Amino acid sequence: MSAISRSSDSFQLGVCYYPEHWNESLWEDDFRRMKELGFSIVRVAEFAWTIFEPEDGKFSFDLFDRALDEAHRHGLKVIMGTPTATPPAWLTERYPEALNARQDGVVYRHGQRRHYNYSSPVYRFYCERIVRKMSQHYGNHPAVAGWQIDNELNCETNEFYSDADHIAFRQWVRTKYGTLDKLNEAWGTVFWSQTYTDWQQVYLTRPNPSDSPNPHQLLDEKRFISDNTISFARLQADIIRESAPRQWVTTNGLFGHLDNHAMTSELLDFFSYDSYPQFSAFEDPENTSSLRDRKWSLSLSETRSISAHFCVMEQQSGPGGWVNRMDMPAPRPGQMRLWTYQSIAHGADMLLYFRWRTATMGTEIYWHGINDYHNRPNRRLHEVAQVGEELGRIGNLITGKSFQAQFAILEDYDNSWDAEFDAWVRPLRWKSKESWSKALQERHIPVDIVYMREGTKLEDLLRYPVLVYAHATILTENRAALLDAYVRGGGTLIMGARTGYKDERGQCRMIPFPGFAANWCGITVEDFTLCNPNFPAASAQWTDEDSALPTALFNEVLTVESETAEIMASYTSQYYSGGAALTRNRHGDGWSWYLGSAFTEEAVHGILDRMGTPSPADGWADLPKQVEIAIRGDIVFLLNYSHEPVRLNFLVQVNDLLRSGSLFGNIELEAYGVLVIQR
Template structure:
């Protein structure tokens, strides 16, 4: 099975429906010459399965799959539900999505359907059941991809069926209108509901403002609708698929609990990696020391949190863009190889390039693949040959786990609530960016860990330090998990705006940080956003003056063992506590009253004793990751994201998997270069 820990594989996305049959065999054979053994097909081809309502045809895909098997190619087969056909949407317009104003989103793009229409779900069931029953036995098919990039084009759903499904969701969750009204605080501004039919998803309102608690439930509903939509297809596929075939989908996109989705319906998640999204034509992202050059590493860490065993379904291989948007430059020489190794360095054992050949028509005529329109070899295909040869040299890494000392904690509730709440939502992105950059520059690998009432996506005891920048929504179950982590010897770092909301986004009448106060040993006695007229805020920590930006909680120690480590400098609360520390059991808790700028996060890293896992001299331009096998073998990946050579120093002798040579002392990495070094056991 793909991603079984035995081999790192390469693949590509292929669209035989775009090309004359005379090209198929040559394409498949050329792919194999470049190390590609897996192709993904069929995600946008509903008409080829069902050209008319209720009339199914298998001639096209039977012919192609037989050829793929003959050529020794393995196939990931997709359900085509991301693009319902014109005959369906014209006859059954209720399947179309609608915007905030109730206007239908018409046929002509993709993802124009909603995910709750009973009519659409029945068509989905029928086409998926036909595909699964007919094709699952085909020897070329090794796995299934459901749909394509769910919630990619929009996370806004307002069709009549969506409103009806939202009411059903709320009725199932709350039982009575009395319970709903209480939880949603509808007494405010006379929003009380007296009938379920009065309830709608968000609509056009004055000032574009809606009940914040209903908006949080709306996002939970959208996530649940997407999970049920994918789950419907997964359950059908599991009835027919062979035991060795897997089920996945590709993402990750917003307003979707990808952890729940993967746990309930998928064998693993795949990610679509487009590093040039970090740049496009936005020159601000090219600022010195921006680290936008490795933005994808942040996203790969998020994917690894969802699915420790994961692959890349779409790896950028050429310049990208539609005719209407998303203009991106071509990968520079060396970047295709670099980005491939970036994915592998973060844990992927399958990398599939988008796409084999650039389409000559349609919206994605500028979303280039490995080959251009002319179908001739080019520098990207030559680079792919080198990449394939190098991957064959590092097969010992297959199945190895990513190693991290630090965890950044997240939860969907706080994230979704912050999409509307300007008093805490913007803080999260700033702190995540600050910690990401500081850890990257210190060459300290980290993981994201998701927290919910049911538990964590990875055992917290695996980490030395856990940073929870702004856990706005807190429950007793989550507070208990954090307490257990600290009592067992972990270090927990909290930022401002922590714990002041309940699960519905309401603010209980209790001192902030609410349910976290017994853990921190302190409460918040005052707080303020820093406005444009305020000077930049700092805290004095020892002899250092360190940024404390955006929002300031003024802390008050409540227990004798809660110690003030730093005080604010400036504003009306000058000299008042900004940072406290408390020992709990075998561990410790830091409560910080502001947002984590990069400099702030770096100060915490230094004082917490977090260090790079290797004692090597590495420049900021080089990223370090480590993967470890179950037998203890460790492999360090060094990735140079710049167009300049980078000097490194490795004091002990290590073996390079790419060259077979011993590396010791000073060395130079080529522009966009990669090193994979076997770390001796200690």
């Protein structure tokens, strides 16, 4: 059972609330209506530093004391946010060294949020002090359930170039490498005479004529940013653990240059995510091809890889936008409820809508909440009331149950960060991830995302009969040994072009492609080319039938090196026509597939057809592709992302939890409809 579930037997539904934004005369009515909607928890205070400390060293808790007491009288629990995402003006004016800076040295100034840096000793002192004062004051408050550290670490920017960051980075690399000789070797500084002879010469990457920093230094820079962010979170978590030991600790967001897995395992009780599906889910009007409306499920799968049971700290509840950007239209009738169950289906045991009432001032006046400015009932409020009623009945059947998947996509931070700068790999990763995600959705195959980490064990991988590690450019010896054991132990591993030729420093190995992966793939790469509009990717054809296998972005020509390897598809165009494009190798008790390209949707479907990969719906339900299936324990979620009704066919009788009845045969599921089934 998760840390969230232990704090309540029921699903915890709630909302983000800002008592400092509203006249106190509204509080009682707001909390009363929250309770009537089925809410049990609210988040407060993550942007309220000037309320708690209006002047340096002068603290005031009166406003939030009254707000928390009022929430408690209405039976609501409270999540306290530490306010370190928004330092007060008196602090940044007096100590400008606390501010972040662009790579060119231009300092970000007061007037927005997240304009500070994590490295400044002065800023850390003030953060430690406000967190200690707050946690000591609220550590025993009966309403407080837990704490959110900061808000959306590394949001707005995940790059830091203040003077304090350069100093901290210099110390970080000195600790990591010990000597300049080792640093120079790791960064390959002999190239272009970049060799360092004194530690004072070492900085974070800085502007240069070609806007092309040392790639090995840049990879370490991202590792430093992650470690530094975790260090900043740790100083807060440690204080809260000391002052409020009975209250849990989390933080929210899923942003770049941060090892969320390490942060969660080291510091947090569980991870929290902010889910805004309309950021990228522009619905395909015909619901025939894009499935972009399903993209957020992959983000939720990544969240689940960090924390099997997580909180959605901010769930979209209305049209969204800052005054100058993020112009998202209003959720259509039913979409709020659909997105809520999407989050729950993927592992959320607690969910809070953002926000209770739309702000009347500031940058987010168009980031609408459940209530509009006028505070009168609207359709979003009615939709939330339906969700509250439903979860009041069935929420306790869901919480604590684990997501079920037999298929996983492998990821790791080194490859993700390295590919940001690598123009030969970055587009391949995006193309392949999209192709796999879409094809698995169309075939109703739930998928996990699994991060390869230092602590990953063989049993963690063998849980999944099939793994996709599409473009593992960086492949360490330890991870290669683990993957070799996975395949030999009976697993199926699927890989793509640009695999295995870099070490952990991002330097290229002087061995044939695909490096260590050649052992289980049974092939080497004899030739390769980047493809572009002027030199398009070659066509290919399946060996076992007269049908095309489209490739994309890159082509590697493969040579079979093992007696157990077989060519599954060959190129039929370009100068390498006839060369092997896709192979399959028997290795121990398992199989390894290797495609010398980025994965297209057609290629993925062809591989899945030949593997005979089943859907968990097989044998009891026929589902259209507009519907996603997600399973937590014995609870099955069926989510219709279409703006039109769809037909489902149940081959056996199933129990409909939301409607308290049974279903059999052909059933119509309304537009943006949800079924929650217990099997």
